[in-house]
Amino acid sequence: MSSRDVFIVSNSTDELGGVTGWMHRTAQLFQQRGHRVHTVGIHAAELKMALPDPPGYPVTALYPAHPPTPWAPRGLRDRFRITARRNEAARVAEKRRAVDRLSEVFRTARPGGVVIVSQVWAMEWVSEADTTGLRVIGMSHESYAYSRAGHRYRWIKRHYTGLDRWLVLTEEDADTWAGDGMNNVGFLPNALAALPDVPSPRCEKSVASIGRLSDQKGIDMLLDAWALVAPQRPDWHLDVYGAGEDEADLRARCTGLGLDGSVRWRGRTDDVPGALAASSVFVQSSRGEGFPLALMEAMASGVPCAAFDCAPGVREIVRDGEDGLLAPAGDIGALADRLLRLTGSPRLRDAMGARARVNVQRFSEAEIMSRWEELFAFLER
Structure with a gap:
């Protein structure tokens, strides 16, 4: 070489x-x-x-x-x-x-x-x-x-x-x-960046979103989906990590949906492994993607993912039903359904999280x- x-x-x-x-x-x-x-x-x-x-x-x-x-x-x-x-x-x-x-x-x-x-x-x-x-x-x-x-x-x-x-x-x-x-x-x-030595324990009742607060990342759609999830999961939180040009509008949308008690705005983070270790589910609500690193990092941490099937890269990374759950792109009700399934079953989270950590190593x-x-x-x- x-x-x-x-x-x-x-x-x-x-x-x-x-x-x-x-x-x-x-x-x-x-x-x-x-x-x-x-x-x-x-x-x-x-x-x-x-x-x-x-x-x-x-x-x-x-x-x-x-x-x-x-x-x-x-x-x-x-x-x-x-x-x-x-x-x-x-x-x-x-x-x-x-x-x-x-x-x-x-x-x-x-x-x-x-x-x-x-x-x-x-x-x-x-x-x-x-x-x-x-x-x-x-x-x-x-x-x-x-x-x-x-x-x-x-x-x-x-x-x-x-x-x-x-x-x-x-x-x-x-x-x-x-x-x-x-x-x-x-x-x-x-x-894929380095595999964390220890996977997330998946014991915190937290769903994590990590990405820029911009139109492409679809946080507005995520909030709409969470509005369907939160009443059925009152002890869970949505932790939104990221910063960007849409933050003020998204916070206002959150308030309008009555979600201020269950959505935590975490700001940008340089400690993605730490954020994932404190989460039990990862969600990606993007309108468009390439080959999302955040999705791979979540799987490497053993955190099962719910995501919009918005690009070939997403379905290349996540094997739907095996190591994560995909929803049709832009289908807010379907994304809420995937989140309800993952937040409602520790056994499903553990099985998919363990398989995700193994499968993602092909990258x-x-x-x-x-x-x-x-x-x-x-x-x-």
Whole structure:
């Protein structure tokens, strides 16, 4: 196995979220295998996560804050707005400087270097940078259906068709993208972080949700589902871990549903294993996902999961009825039913939690890193 220069480029290197966590853990794993790693974010984040201390590899942000969006004049009169034209000229010049800086980072690579672009938006800068002599791998951490429903689909079609490899997280999504004309597509799941030494005792009457408080994570739907569960489980609590732009609205929704006595807002946490150890059930209510790390972490802790079947990655991780329970995407009543089943049966929780801890180990870091090495060797031929 030869040592390589590996650049991992994301929207941000310090934004609170699963992709940022994936970026830094993957960087550490590559470094442990002897590769020289450099992580790059397009911008520094406002809502930050704790980075490895020290990270042990360079961490670069091209902008100190989120760059402005491009200006598109609407009609003839709009074209003569001097201030807007000056601001757009300044944005273009700043982007050129950011791209030049990224090119300088890439030029430090030895032969055989690889650029991994973990998020679609970041590819806009990479596609304009000088990647001469480098293999470029694009990734998406969301499902085909979620990309197809939004603007990222157009970006993928524009920027990803000519890459050395385009990676999604499941074989099902890879087949779907191939059928949509992406002939360079492959799949590689996220890796499971270290297995906790001791699983959760599953003795606390707590259901945990861990994720950003944003529309994608569907906490509004979770609250609606919990409103059906709480009257039948008055001694249980829903513990919501996370922070985000929708927090105020979600707290107001919680109050309106009369749930303030059974929902605990825990805020963001850097101790996910501790949060899971204090829980007996994990719930994921997302509208869309890729290959959710929080779901795998819960299973590794022996915590049985109830989740919306919102993406191939979810049903790849959870074997419905064996090591967790899935509900049709967006079906609030069905999610409430799964939560009632898990909260109502210690025997079911113990059986599914034990199987989850064993089954999820098929996504071990050693296995996923071996597949990365095989991909690097294949692209070098």
